[in-house]
Amino acid sequence: MKRPYNFSAGPSMLPEPVLERIRAELTDYRGLGCSVMELNHRSDAFDAILHALEARIRRLLKVPESHAVLFCPGGGRMQFSMVPMNLLGAGVSATYVVTGTWSKGAANEAMRFARVHVAYHGNGTKLPEEEMLDLPEDASYVYYCDNETVHGIEFPEPPRVPSRVPLVSDMSSNFMSRPVDVSRFGLIWAGTQKNFGIAGLSVVIVRKDLLGLASPEVPTMLNYDVYARTGNLPNTPPVFQIYVAGLMAEWIEAEGGLDVMNARSIERSSMVYEALDACPAMYLTKVDPKTRSRMNVTFRLRDESLTDVFVREAEEAGLINLAGHRTVGGIRASLYNAMPIEGAAELASFIRTFALRHAV
Ligand code: PMP
Numbered sequence: 001m002k003r004p005y006n007f008s009a010g011p012s013m014l015p016e017p018v019l020e021r022i023r024a025e026l027t028d029y030r031g032l033g034c035s036v037m038e039l040n041h042r043s044d045a046f047d048a049i050l051h052a053l054e055a056r057i058r059r060l061l062k063v064p065e066s067h068a069v070l071f072c073p074g075g076g077r078m079q080f081s082m083v084p085m086n087l088l089g090a091g092v093s094a095t096y097v098v099t100g101t102w103s104k105g106a107a108n109e110a111m112r113f114a115r116v117h118v119a120y121h122g123n124g125t126k127l128p129e130e131e132m133l134d135l136p137e138d139a140s141y142v143y144y145c146d147n148e149t150v151h152g153i154e155f156p157e158p159p160r161v162p163s164r165v166p167l168v169s170d171m172s173s174n175f176m177s178r179p180v181d182v183s184r185f186g187l188i189w190a191g192t193q194k195n196f197g198i199a200g201l202s203v204v205i206v207r208k209d210l211l212g213l214a215s216p217e218v219p220t221m222l223n224y225d226v227y228a229r230t231g232n233l234p235n236t237p238p239v240f241q242i243y244v245a246g247l248m249a250e251w252i253e254a255e256g257g258l259d260v261m262n263a264r265s266i267e268r269s270s271m272v273y274e275a276l277d278a279c280p281a282m283y284l285t286k287v288d289p290k291t292r293s294r295m296n297v298t299f300r301l302r303d304e305s306l307t308d309v310f311v312r313e314a315e316e317a318g319l320i321n322l323a324g325h326r327t328v329g330g331i332r333a334s335l336y337n338a339m340p341i342e343g344a345a346e347l348a349s350f351i352r353t354f355a356l357r358h359a360v
Contacts, residue, residue: 005343008321009149009296010173010194013338018247036243041236049239049246050232056249060258063182063205070204070227071245073238076102076172076191078222079202080109083143083168083187086224089213090166090186091140093117097133097159100124100148101327102170107143114140124151124328127291133159141166141186147174149194150325152298152332153287158184166210174295175203176252177337178262186210192241194295195261195337197248201241252337261337265294268335268344272297275348279355282306300330306358307331313354319347 006013029036032045039046054069063069072078083106084094093115096107099122110116119135119142120128135142142161146169147154154174161167166186175190182188187206193199204224211225220226226234252261273292276283276299284300287293301307310331311323324330335344 002318004315004318004320005339005346006320007333007335007339007343007347009325009332009334010191010336011199012194012334012336014197014244014248015251015338018244018251018338021247022244037240039239041233041239046239049243050237053242053246053249054232056246056253057203057205060176060249060252061180061182061205066207066209067182067185067205068208068211068224068228070206070224071232071237071242072189072202072204072224072227073200073241074202075193075200076170076189076202077105077109079170079189079191079204080106082204082222082224083141083189084110084114085218085222086214087141087166087168087187087210088114089140089215090210092138093136093140095119095135095139095142095165097128097142097144098122099127099145099151100153101150101325102148102172103143103145106145106170110143124148124153125286126288127153127155128159130160135161135165137162137165139165141168143168143170145170145172147171147293147295149173149296149334150298150328150332151287152293152296153291154293154295156291166207172202173334173336174293176248176258176261177265177295179258192245192248194334195248197245198241200238201245203245248337262294264341265335265337267341268339269294269297271344271348272333272335272351275351279352282355282358283351295335297333297335298324298328298330300324303358303360304329309358310354314347314350317346317350319343319350 095117097120098104119133168187172191173194176195189204192201214223314322324332
């Protein structure tokens, strides 16, 4: 049976070869007589999974020795708290660049216990020009979201910040989709449920000299240094999430690495944006074309009463989960690493034919 193309923003599509590997290894992981879910996390077999995952992340992203790779449970929002709890000690206040839902959520969480300076407050359609950013030199860190999943807006390049201030990036929805110069960052974090596996795990890449800044009141399990010092085994980790991220890393390497992921993401998203731009009487795109996301294509039907019709007819055509985020409505097509080029081509073609069929 042909599976539909799933445009969900996360949890989202996994590559079929990864799903097949999970199925093949599910009841008996490599002759051990049990599944990965039943493996002791201190066994040699799990140790090999954990180390292979870290090694692959280091190879794919060329992570320098100056940075540690950590695996934290709790999903993305947990990082909204962990970042300030761990990094505030590096300065006097935290600077946030707010470009959409997720950077705003992170800034709000930090305000619970930090002095927060908002350097830019956008409405989800535009990114700040360099000179618009007001970045104090004595900040503990500058935080931004590399790709805003709800609005579909992506930084083409990370913002430039004063050299002594660590740059912190939420890359949850574009992690492992293009090469990144990790040395520019104090910390990169990403929930894995979009481009790199399933929900419940975040990968954190942090400069080692920023570890150990948390105050003594920070709970043990929210302290990055504890993960680093225990070799990512401060307790029983989410073993299945780590295993699936490992399979994703292996698949990305086998496909040719991050340059290939990037080229595919540009090809997929360009096809869909071109279709939308070709039918301006039907569709409205709000994001500045220079900062359109390669991952989440967002648009609206000019006649809002056609939004549900679009979603329903797309579903009938085997293109599922296209409704926009519940807070903004409209349509959102998420095109992560696992989305085949053919899926984007079918969506682009559907966008054009829908416009013809429903033209007034
Ligand atoms: N940051 C970004 C960019 C996201 O897209 C999301 C989830 N869609 C989150 C943070 C929050 O992640 P979680 O639901 O795992 O807490």
